[in-house]
Amino acid sequence: MKLAEKLCNCKSTGRKGLIIYITAGYPDYHTTLEAVKAVEAAGADLVEIGLPFSDPMADGPIIQQAAAQALAAGATVGKTLELVTKLKQETTIPLAIMTYYNIVLQYGIDKFTADFAQAGISGLIIPDLPLEESAAVEPLCRQMGIDLIQFIAPTTTLERLKPICSQAAGFLYCISNTGVTGVRHIDYGQLAPLLAAVRRETDLPLAIGFGIGTPEAARQAAKQADAVIVGSAVMERLMKQDVAAVREFTASLRLALDRGEQG
């Protein structure tokens, strides 16, 4: 299913979307495969597969460490393509690739979008791709049926909202704070004015990411948006525990989101 459809479906039914981030190849590709299956079974709606990069400037310590270890263990674009291909055979959950622009440029924008589209990804997230340069990437994604995800941050000015929203596809990634990825306490209520401004510009689902570490934080964030994105808290469980802990944690997030709707 197309990413936009899946999350729009969540939006129209009022069910909150749950997006889980997992670093590809940490600690190995077999574990990534198992982890994606586990979060699908636990009720995630979309998985963001992180393609590791050596200089992940938007990432905090947990995801930085996961990327470094995945690279040391031999993670590559090619192996991640194979992983996606395999996941499309063994799961039905939509997948997005999250990576840095350098990786895409090195591989070739054309080839990157064509190969990953063929493998079956629905979305592409490139946090260091400036809106101005997305003209080089967005048409290729559109041609290939990939949603190129745009970001909104508390620092995004009202003038920038319009051009960002007009190019957006799939969903809007609303960053909860201006730091790096990682669990921290955030007052999601403070995002309300920004999110209201974004809603005036687009009908796409809004997903809040950065900082969510507990089911309660997910529930609070989901009050403000259509979906939540959780990365570091998931990767921390994979590092310190195992795939079963990731499954359990994802199920607890799902439960909190479903309960939040009633309360």
Ligand SMILES: O=P(O)(O)OC[C@@H](O)[C@@H](O)c1c[nH]c2ccccc12
């Ligand atoms: O880790 P957090 O705080 O839960 O944030 C989500 C995040 O992990 C995921 O979307 C992501 C991982 N690396 C990124 C880099 C930039 C933007 C987003 C990301």
